Amino acid sequence: MSREIILVRYKAGQRVNHWVGALALVLLMLSGLAFFHPSLFFLTNLFGGGQMARMLHPWIGVVMALSFIGMLIRFARENLWNRDDTAWMGRLGAVISGDEEKLPELGKYNAGQKLVFWGMALGILLLLATGLIAWDSYFFDLTTIDQKRLALLLHAMSAVGIILLLIVHVYAALWIKGSIRAMTDGTVTGGWAWRHHRKWLRAEAAKGIK
Numbered sequence: 001m002s003r004e005i006i007l008v009r010y011k012a013g014q015r016v017n018h019w020v021g022a023l024a025l026v027l028l029m030l031s032g033l034a035f036f037h038p039s040l041f042f043l044t045n046l047f048g049g050g051q052m053a054r055m056l057h058p059w060i061g062v063v064m065a066l067s068f069i070g071m072l073i074r075f076a077r078e079n080l081w082n083r084d085d086t087a088w089m090g091r092l093g094a095v096i097s098g099d100e101e102k103l104p105e106l107g108k109y110n111a112g113q114k115l116v117f118w119g120m121a122l123g124i125l126l127l128l129a130t131g132l133i134a135w136d137s138y139f140f141d142l143t144t145i146d147q148k149r150l151a152l153l154l155h156a157m158s159a160v161g162i163i164l165l166l167i168v169h170v171y172a173a174l175w176i177k178g179s180i181r182a183m184t185d186g187t188v189t190g191g192w193a194w195r196h197h198r199k200w201l202r203a204e205a206a207k208g209i210k
């Protein structure tokens with residue numbers, strides 16, 4: 001009797017790292033939007049009021065930055081650009097119509113995932129640097145008011161960028177059926193891997209699938 005092939009895509013430590021970062025980013029988004037415009041100030045109620053939200057936001061930012069550093073260490077190598085990615089980008093029509101047989105065989109990630117990954121890395125670096133400049137409770141004396149203003153403008157701009165990338169990331173995770181379970185129970189089916197990441201499947205098979 002044939003049995004369905006199941007592959008491990010993420011180990012428990014990787015998944016915990018991912019979800020801590022994801023939760024932190026959602027909380028940052030909610031508290032950050034509350035400071036962005038008075039009409040969104042009601043969101044501070046989720047954090048116990050304006051003062052609590054102002055106090056918590058930078059600390060959640062530290063958690064988020066640390067967990068993204070964890071993800072950088074874990075996933076950067078497999079997100080490096082290669083020739084298949086350039087070929088994949090040249091055939092975006094086939095990507096959008098789901099005509100995957102016209103696309104090159106791919107390793108663990110596709111070019112879209114890689115662009116989101118590096119975009120997030122850049123965005124988080126900018127958010128961290130500009131956020132630290134505006135963190136008056138600790139660094140008030142180190143910068144001038146003009147530097148803080150510029151930092152906060154860049155902070156808001158990078159936040160918009162990160163939110164857009166997050167929307168793309170979550171949309172793609174839902175669009176490619178069978179991906180969410182990769183980050184929940186850590187596994188994908190052989191069919192999923194064959195369809196979307198055939199080179200990765202071949203490499204895993206060469207190592208021996210349990």
Ligand code: HEM
Nearest residue numbers: 021022025071075079113114117120170173179180182183
């Ligand atoms: C909040 C909702 C989120 C959902 C539903 C989600 C879902 C997923 C799923 C299903 C995967 C596995 C994709 C695959 O292996 O092909 C994944 C991978 C990943 N996610 Fe998320 N994610 C979310 C938020 C985030 C956030 C906020 C970050 C970063 C701050 C993030 C960073 C990553 C990274 C680095 C990977 C590894 C794959 C890669 O390098 O592209 N995710 N996510």
